Amino acid sequence: MARKESITIQNILDTAFLMTREEGFRNATARKVAAKAGCSTQPIFRVYKNMEELSEAVYLKAIDFFRDYYDLYPCTSSVPFVNLGMAYIAFAREEKNLFQLLFLSDVSYKKSLYEILNGSSGNVVAEINAAKEAGCKDAGGMFMKMWIFIHGIAGMSLTGDYDLSDVETKGLLEQSYQSFAS
Amino acid sequence: MARKESITIQNILDTAFLMTREEGFRNATARKVAAKAGCSTQPIFRVYKNMEELSEAVYLKAIDFFRDYYDLYPCTSSVPFVNLGMAYIAFAREEKNLFQLLFLSDVSYKKSLYEILNGSSGNVVAEINAAKEAGCKDAGGMFMKMWIFIHGIAGMSLTGDYDLSDVETKGLLEQSYQSFAS
DNA sequence: CTTTATTCGTAACACTTGTTATTTTACCCG
DNA sequence: CGGGTAAAATAACAAGTGTTACGAATAAAG
Numbered sequence: 001m002a003r004k005e006s007i008t009i010q011n012i013l014d015t016a017f018l019m020t021r022e023e024g025f026r027n028a029t030a031r032k033v034a035a036k037a038g039c040s041t042q043p044i045f046r047v048y049k050n051m052e053e054l055s056e057a058v059y060l061k062a063i064d065f066f067r068d069y070y071d072l073y074p075c076t077s078s079v080p081f082v083n084l085g086m087a088y089i090a091f092a093r094e095e096k097n098l099f100q101l102l103f104l105s106d107v108s109y110k111k112s113l114y115e116i117l118n119g120s121s122g123n124v125v126a127e128i129n130a131a132k133e134a135g136c137k138d139a140g141g142m143f144m145k146m147w148i149f150i151h152g153i154a155g156m157s158l159t160g161d162y163d164l165s166d167v168e169t170k171g172l173l174e175q176s177y178q179s180f181a182s
Numbered sequence: 183m184a185r186k187e188s189i190t191i192q193n194i195l196d197t198a199f200l201m202t203r204e205e206g207f208r209n210a211t212a213r214k215v216a217a218k219a220g221c222s223t224q225p226i227f228r229v230y231k232n233m234e235e236l237s238e239a240v241y242l243k244a245i246d247f248f249r250d251y252y253d254l255y256p257c258t259s260s261v262p263f264v265n266l267g268m269a270y271i272a273f274a275r276e277e278k279n280l281f282q283l284l285f286l287s288d289v290s291y292k293k294s295l296y297e298i299l300n301g302s303s304g305n306v307v308a309e310i311n312a313a314k315e316a317g318c319k320d321a322g323g324m325f326m327k328m329w330i331f332i333h334g335i336a337g338m339s340l341t342g343d344y345d346l347s348d349v350e351t352k353g354l355l356e357q358s359y360q361s362f363a364s
Numbered sequence: 365c366t367t368t369a370t371t372c373g374t375a376a377c378a379c380t381t382g383t384t385a386t387t388t389t390a391c392c393c394g
Numbered sequence: 395c396g397g398g399t400a401a402a403a404t405a406a407c408a409a410g411t412g413t414t415a416c417g418a419a420t421a422a423a424g
Contacts, residue, residue, distance in 0.1 A: 001423055002371075003369080003371045003421055005371065006371075029411065031410080039373085040372065040373045042373065043371075045412090045414080104337070106341065113338065113343040145331075145354075149327075149330055150334070151337055152334025155286070156333055159288065159292070159295065160294070161296070176362075179362050184390085186390075186401080187402095211381065212381075222402060222403050232382075
């Protein structure tokens with residue numbers, strides 16, 4: 001009846017996502033994505049209405065990627081927010097382009113920091129509850145302060161203005177939690 | 183002998199800077215700058231070798247602008263780093279495009295955070311000395327922590343993930359200083 | 365096989381970018 | 395009042411963008 005599809009929506013999305021990850025969001029143009037996917041630009045516009053729609057799909061995939069990244073990140077601290085923070089900071093260092101897209105860009109479909117962080121598994125809520133159980137009175141305020149601090153380190157890592165090691169960073173975060181608690 | 187120059191290098195630079203400030207760095211293209219300056223693209227390439235050179239000039243002007251901004255910012259706190267931080271955060275909120283250019287972009291001629299902050303007047307050094315005189319033992323470490331915190335707030339302001347008032351922010355910074363000190 | 369529907373590649377359109385060639389304009393000196 | 399000279403305007407080039415028109419390839423049904 002009709003020709004069989006050889007380039008799927010998954011091919012396109014995966015390629016665009018990989019390019020965003022490796023070369024940055026703005027380099028994932030129609031022609032470049034097509035070239036990397038080994039096809040013409042035509043299949044892109046068959047499965048996506050336009051590039052904006054593909055961009056949004058890439059953005060959503062980046063959110064999923066961050067969630068997986070966090071889920072797989074080794075848990076080494078019992079202090080609330082520290083593991084979440086360490087994962088976030090490592091993500092900023094190792095996935096600069098994705099970090100920039102998710103947390104620093106101002107695309108129209110941008111989600112809030114909290115939405116992305118808390119995610120489907122309620123990570124933030126879990127951490128706040130952990131803080132409460134650890135005897136923290138104002139766990140919400142603690143989250144805000146810790147997150148400001150964590151976001152600050154992540155942002156500075158991105159621009160090369162922060163160069164402490166992972167071990168040092170973990171110590172710094174734990175120490176900050178203690179500071180904010182007292 | 184020759185025609186009199188009607189478009190100066192100052193005209194070009196001021197226009198490009200204003201456009202960067204109002205519409206963002208990437209919108210200051212040759213044709214758009216020329217249009218806003220009321221001339222063709224030709225005078226731009228007479229006074230600048232290429233757009234890259236103009237961009238760098240805009241970047242340097244943005245640094246000066248930030249310095250003036252800081253110098254004029256009202257001094258309301260006696261706690262070290264708080265005034266510097268308040269100015270930095272206000273700058274992020276009120277001059278999003280310039281903040282992005284100076285502190286978040288990765289242009290080739292980018293200066294380090296410390297270089298920009300400390301500036302010609304040695305603002306950071308002055309604050310660190312103030313902290314020492316206020317009895318802070320590890321003033322360098324204090325600067326790092328305070329600056330991480332300040333940079334975190336500034337970055338979140340930019341993306342709309344922070345919405346405390348100036349007064350609240352000042353309280354938060356002062357309180358953080360006390361936390362870090364103990 | 366032939367038909368038919370759909371996917372894909374080629375090529376084009378309209379636009380924006382930096383940059384440059386060419387022509388026009390205006391000024392000051394003789 | 396010219397004439398030479400520098401500045402500015404016009405217009406072009408080459409490259410890159412999103413998007414679309416169109417024709418060729420292909421697979422399954424008749």
